[in-house]
Amino acid sequence: MIRVTFLPNNENIEIANGGSLWETMLKAGIRPNSICSGKGICGRCKVLLKEGITEPTVRETELLSPEEIKKGIRLACQTRLYNNCTVEIFPENRIGFQGIFPLNKVDNAKDFQSSFWLDTNIEKIFLTVDKPSLSDQRSDWGRVKEALVRTKGKNLNYLQISLPLLKKLPALLREADFRVTVVICNGEITALEKGDTADRVFGMAFDLGTTTVAGYLIDLKTGEEVSALAKANSQISYGDNIVSRIDFAQNKENGLAILQKEIINTINELIDKTLQNTGISRDDIYEITIVANTCIHHLFLGVILIYLASAPFLAAFRMGFNLKAKEIPALYLSPETNIYMLPTISAFIGSDILAGILFTGMKNSEEVALLIDLGTNGEIILSKNGELWACSTAAGPAFEGIGISCGMRAIEGAIDGVRLNKNIINWHAIDNGNPKGICGSGIIDLVSDMLRIGLIDKSGKLITKKECPFGIGEQIKNRLDIRSGEYIFLLVKEN
Amino acid sequence: MIRVTFLPNNENIEIANGGSLWETMLKAGIRPNSICSGKGICGRCKVLLKEGITEPTVRETELLSPEEIKKGIRLACQTRLYNNCTVEIFPENRIGFQGIFPLNKVDNAKDFQSSFWLDTNIEKIFLTVDKPSLSDQRSDWGRVKEALVRTKGKNLNYLQISLPLLKKLPALLREADFRVTVVICNGEITALEKGDTADRVFGMAFDLGTTTVAGYLIDLKTGEEVSALAKANSQISYGDNIVSRIDFAQNKENGLAILQKEIINTINELIDKTLQNTGISRDDIYEITIVANTCIHHLFLGVILIYLASAPFLAAFRMGFNLKAKEIPALYLSPETNIYMLPTISAFIGSDILAGILFTGMKNSEEVALLIDLGTNGEIILSKNGELWACSTAAGPAFEGIGISCGMRAIEGAIDGVRLNKNIINWHAIDNGNPKGICGSGIIDLVSDMLRIGLIDKSGKLITKKECPFGIGEQIKNRLDIRSGEYIFLLVKEN
Incomplete structure (x- = not known):
């Protein structure tokens, strides 16, 4: 056995020699950054060996510069370890290093009130249930149902209740002195x-992106967005x-189960942090809604991807779908919590786009409207006279920095804002750190300003110093x- | 450790000294016969110690005859073992020894055809599903649903399908070349x-009795009873x-779970034997229906009994209830198999009686009608002008031989038929064995004939030799x- 120590967190692990x-x-538990999933193609999984430096492999000499190799930088996927060693993981090469980050909350929710209104399918009703006696021997459930009919003033013959809740009912009624609150969702009692x-x-509400997962806590009493x-x-x-994920799910042992577990873990972490930040109890969450592209949608549910990924590219199902939290392995929510999966549109146009269509209200627009979603996959929806046309393609992960020589995700050190004019270069790096690369918003800023002042022509071509338009200052021209x-x-000039 | 050997099956087990x-x-895995659940009250758990005979305890000297004690007969619940020993279990004292036995099938089913007709909620439909192509990219589920609508010729918007089946769908469709049979139960696809x-x-169909569990296999295509x-x-x-079971469930650690497991095991054994006898596959069973007294009904579902057992005696719920086999722990059926629990009537009048009421059609009788169910619990239903009155009490387990000095269950050696007239005594013992006791049907035969010829008076009192009516032969009188x-x-005279 040899011991491996990972910096900066000093994680130690023992492995067999040659691992x-x-x-x-x-x-x-450290996830290497990678596009190629460890196949030695992308050169992304760089680490710094501080002790126990290994001989570079042929792939490493091709993918790393001589300086990097000299410093002790290696590719995790190429390196086999034969001695105790200390390995430094670069923040930008460590997925999840940045942890959970807040999103801008929709504070201007009122702006949307004309097109959206609170219409939850969760109903909570407080009941004062008749106490039993020798002259009233109705069953526990019978008297709860009667109290519900009395309180709601309508027939509830359709109402369902699951066995776990029925089992809970007798003791709960008596502990609560027959004063209970029932939660109704989709014609079923889902909590007592x-x-x-x-x-x-x-x-x-969750948006499961290929790169980023967002979770929003909504107060279903007011419609307020409490956390994002x-x-x-x-x-x-x-x-x-x-x-590459479809490839992994299909071709790696337990690939589908591993990817399902990862997305569920990510959701669990977001739920934990949300509850921690807001002080709200897990049991107070009665429903989650999920949008995702069709691939992540299938992965979350554990549905095989093979027919999604090969012609004629079929989703297993597309309809909106209710299920219970207990049907998703290790999803840490109250078991009867309702999960609503919004419908997807096709194998490569997901429910995330559907949510965008609903949000914009473009279907009802009298004008021709275009919706562009620049995610890791990019989708475009064209709306005309109430007809919608959709298509999608791989748009990224350029906006997460992939395929851009200095590209990186929007983490510490990423240039996320640029302002160019004819004489001045301004940029901003996240956390005001030393710039380490450029992320999506920085790229868009940069390209649009370069286009505006003429450093990029209409065809997208970068001009040379000689072609530089009149009026561009020397400082810019020299770049x-x-x-x-x-x-x-x-x-940014090197130091 | 000491070793205990059980005869006649030569089971060996090692236990700690003093166990x-x-x-x-x-x-x-040997269940002692007992009424008192091992409390040393009923004296039923007799065993014969052939080696390692122990000193009789005070309770044993009270509950066993001196001859029994001399022979080595002891009570299992009173005996602690300090030496290797060999213990013979008497067939009549070994629950389940008799195993599974056939019931008389309802061959005269046609007699009931006027009041019963085949009305199953299981529907199987063969579908030829459109194959996908680049010009038909509907989802797998979408095309199955379309084929269903086409085949059935009606709207199926209400139709549900569970996640496990959706996950199974893509591979199954292709393996079956898009020719599949769907099973619909209660508005949901439950098998593909x-x-x-x-x-x-x-x-x-299962009748879960306190003493006996019966399982009937029904061909839902024809209504035929295939096995009983x-x-x-x-x-x-x-x-x-x-x-005593309520007592065990409430007061023993895991009592409820143990009793639930036992009834599920019994059902599993009946299912196994039924499938083995008929050659039918487990997956061909799409629904089971269950009747039981309310206590066994709750135990099967794992619902606590405390409020059922104490005033004002409330069932947790009484309504008819559908659930899936996967919701019952270790019930060995296809997970999506529907289970329909018939409604119960009250805490002590179960769904078994309801089934009897339905079967007799007494509710619609123009005459006053009385239904008596002589089980371990006895129930009586009185019907008049469409109104039904029900009550119940402990009727047994006399008919299983409990509380009768020579009583026993209907197993080998039990006298199950008696014919008396003034001069002749005829009896029949099960399997033509030596008579070892008398079971329920024997008791009813005997008592009715004794009443008829005057050996029991109208008040139920057994007459003395002197009171014997005129005409009774000496042979009878001397008994x-x-x-x-x-x-x-x-x-029966002793040998």
């Missing part, structure tokens, strides 16, 4: 609570894009250069 | 099968009657005797 560093990281809890009704958090989708270490035979614009 | 024989039997299997539709088997309810070793100060009628 792969990539596998060791996974065992230690002691006393009057009708004021506490929450739901969560996001986190990297932990599936990323098994592939940065949909195609147009050639390196290794390629035209570049140097946004 | 209880009762517990040892349970560990060895390759090819055309619409002809194979079976259901099982019964078996002792394995819960018996934890109490012979409802009250009226006094033993240990009690009047007796000697049905």
Whole structure:
């Protein structure tokens, strides 16, 4: 056995001699950054070996610079360990390192009130149930149902209740002195609570992106968005894009189960943090709604992807679908919590786009309208006269920094804002750190300003110093250069 | 450790020195016969110690005769073992020894056809599903549903399907070349099968008695009763009657879970034997229906009995109730198999009586009608002008031999038929064995004939030899005797 220590967190793990560093990281719970899922193609899983430096492999000499190799930088997927060693994981190469981050809450929710109204399918009703006596021997459930009919003033013959709740009912009724609150969802009682809890009704909405998962806590009594958090989708270490994840799910042992577990873990972490931040109890969440692209949608449910991924590209199902939290393995919610999966549109146009269509109200627009979703997959919806046309393609993960030589995710050190004019270069890096790369919003800023002042022509071509339009200052002009035979614009000078 | 060997099956088990024989039997999977659940009251758990005979306890000297003690007969619940020993279990004292036995099938089913007709809620439909192509990218479920609507010629918007079946769908459709049979139960698809299997539709009906559990296999295509088997309810070793089982469920650690497991085991054994006898596959059973007294009904579902057992005696619920086999722990049926629990009437009048009411059609009778169910619990239903009145009491387990000095269950050696007239005594013992006792049908035969020829008077009192009516032969008269100060009628003379 040899011992591997990971910095900066000083995680220690013992492995068999000759073990792969990539596998060791996974065992230690550290997910290597990767596009190629450890196949030695993308060169993303760089680590710094501080002790126990290994001989570089052929792939490493191809994918790493001589300086990097000299420093001790290696690729996790290429490295086999034969000595105790200390490995530093770079923040930008450690998925999930940034943890959970807040999203901008929709504070201007009132702006949307004309097109949206609170219409939850969760109903909480406080009941004073008749106490039993020798002259009233109705069953426990019978008297709860009678109290419901009395309180609601309508027939409830359709009402269902699950066995676990029926089992809970007798003791709960008596502990609560026959004063209970019932929760009704989709014609079924999904929770029973002691006393009057009708004021506490929450739901969560999740957007499962290929790269990022966002979770929103909504007060279903008021419609208020109480919390909005996001986190990297932990599936990323098994592939940065949909195609590589489909490949992993189909071709790796337990691939589907592993990816399902990762997305559920990510959701669990968001739920935990949301509850921790807001002080709301897990049992107060009665419903979650989920949108996702069709691939992540299937992965969350544990549905095989093979027919989604190969012609003629079929989803297993597309309809909106209710299920219980207990049907999803290890999803940490009250077991009877309702999960509503919004309908998907096709194998590659998911329910996330549907949510966008609903949100914009574009279907009812009298004008021609275009909705563009620039995620890791990009989708475009065109609306005309109430007809909608949709298509999708891989748009990213450029906006997460993939395929961009200096690209990176929006984490510490990423340039996330740029302002260029003819004489001045301004940029901003996240957390005001040293710039380490550029993320999606920085790229959009940069490209739009370069286009505006003429450093990029209408065809998208980067101009040379000689072609530089009149009026561009020397400071800017000098940043147009050639390196290794390629035209570049140097946004930040090396120290 | 000491070794205990059980005869006649030569089961061996090692236990700690000083262990209880009762517990040892349970560990060895042998359920002692008992009314008092091992409290040393009923004296039923007699065993014969062939080696390692123990000193009799005070309770044993009270409950066993000196001859029995001399022979080595002891009570399992009173005996602690300090030496290796060999213990013979008497067939009549070993619950379940008799195993599974056939019931008389309802061959005269046609007699009931006027009042019953086949009206199953299981529907099997063979579908030829459109194959997908690049010009038909509907989802797998979408095309199955379309084929269903096309085949059935009606709207099926209400139709549900569970996640496990949706997960199964894509591979199954392709393996079956898009020719599948769907099973619909209660507005939900509960099974998907390759090819055309619409002809194979079976259901099982169970009557969960306190003492005996019966299972009937019904061909839901024809209504034919294919098999009828019964078996002792394995819960018996934890109490012979409802009250002792309620006591066990409430006061023993895991009592409820143990009793639930026992009744499920009994059902599993009946299902196994039924499938084995008929060659029908487990997956061809799409629904089971269950009737039981309310206590066993609650135990099967794992619902606490405390409020059922104490005033004002409330069932947790009484309504008819559908659930899936997967909701009952370790019930060995296809997970989506529907279970319909018939409604119960009150805490002590179960769904078994309801089934009797339905079967007799007494509710619609123009005459006053009385239904008597002589089970371990006895129930009486009086019907007049469409109104039904019900009451129940402990009627047994006399008819299973409990409380009768020579009583026993209807197993080998039990006198199950008696014919008396003034000069002749005829009796029949099961399997033509030596008579070992008398079972319920024997008792009814005997008492009715004794009443008819005057050996019992109208008040139920056994007459003395002197009171014997004129015309009774000497042979009969001599059987009226006094033993240990009690009047007796000697049905069979000792050898």
